[in-house]
Amino acid sequence: MERIPFGIRQLDSIINGGAPAGSVVLLSGEAGAGSREFMHTSALINGLEQVDGELHDLYYGDRSTDAVAPEEVHYISFTASETQLVSEMRLAMDDNVVEKGSKAVEFHDLSERYFHISPVPRDWYADETASITDLRARHEREDLLGTLGMVLNEVAANNLVIIDSLSDLVSAMGEEIDWADISSLVQGLQKAAHQWRCLLLLHINPETLSAVRYGQLVDASHGTMEFAWESGGSTRARTLVVQQFRGVLSQIEDEDIVQFETELGDAGFDISDVRKIR
Numbered sequence: 001m002e003r004i005p006f007g008i009r010q011l012d013s014i015i016n017g018g019a020p021a022g023s024v025v026l027l028s029g030e031a032g033a034g035s036r037e038f039m040h041t042s043a044l045i046n047g048l049e050q051v052d053g054e055l056h057d058l059y060y061g062d063r064s065t066d067a068v069a070p071e072e073v074h075y076i077s078f079t080a081s082e083t084q085l086v087s088e089m090r091l092a093m094d095d096n097v098v099e100k101g102s103k104a105v106e107f108h109d110l111s112e113r114y115f116h117i118s119p120v121p122r123d124w125y126a127d128e129t130a131s132i133t134d135l136r137a138r139h140e141r142e143d144l145l146g147t148l149g150m151v152l153n154e155v156a157a158n159n160l161v162i163i164d165s166l167s168d169l170v171s172a173m174g175e176e177i178d179w180a181d182i183s184s185l186v187q188g189l190q191k192a193a194h195q196w197r198c199l200l201l202l203h204i205n206p207e208t209l210s211a212v213r214y215g216q217l218v219d220a221s222h223g224t225m226e227f228a229w230e231s232g233g234s235t236r237a238r239t240l241v242v243q244q245f246r247g248v249l250s251q252i253e254d255e256d257i258v259q260f261e262t263e264l265g266d267a268g269f270d271i272s273d274v275r276k277i278r
Helices: 009-014 035-051 053-059 082-090 095-104 111-116 132-140 144-155 166-171 179-196 211-220 249-254
Strands: 023-029 073-077 105-109 160-164 199-204 223-232 235-245 257-265 268-276
Touching: 009 268, 023 035, 023 179, 023 211, 035 053, 035 073, 035 082, 035 095, 035 105, 035 160, 035 199, 035 223, 035 268, 053 095, 073 144, 082 095, 082 105, 095 105, 105 144, 111 144, 144 160, 144 179, 166 179, 166 199, 179 199, 179 211, 235 249
Parallel strands: 023 199, 023 223, 073 105, 073 160, 160 199
Antiparallel strands: 223 235, 235 257, 257 268
């Protein structure tokens, strides 16, 4: 089975190279527990392979024989620009990795469309245009989800695509978006991803959802990874649990793995230890 690397070295090595092509993976995380760093690392390490193979080998190593690198890496954000995202990546990763890896990542900034349906002053998020009439005409042609769909149709096939994040869509509910739209979006992505042969990573903060709605997103995804803080004595550790993942979870269960302990290093997110059933 063809696989697309997550770009997380130890995780990819455990699951035979990455996620099955055509996967939609939900990244669900407590604040600061590593879900955002996972996204950033995935984008930059996969991008790094395209622009600097030597540096990629230093931080990641060789791909599995079952893994095929994505043709392109795309990062879609509803609220942040490329400059903002790259600055955030620099906070947790080596500058050289960020500088070179980000050159191979195509950032799609949908913040102008996102904030257009909010009361936020326009000069906070948009460049000047000829007139407010031109601005309105440009945006009324497509709603936010329609714009997202157009971007995905253009860029998803055979690629790694990161959507940051579904929580932003949840916060926009009540304007142009309702819950049924978001749930249908994820269900539609699951179907489309099979045709695109891509890897889609969807970030969500579970605290923004009820248990029922969160469960609907989990059911609509091929895989769900949950990032959390765990306390032990006087220390706190970031942990990762693979809750469900078609084509992947069976390999993890074969190793009796129940939880990964994670760490942040110069190359971003990685696994530092594995806890097994005793």
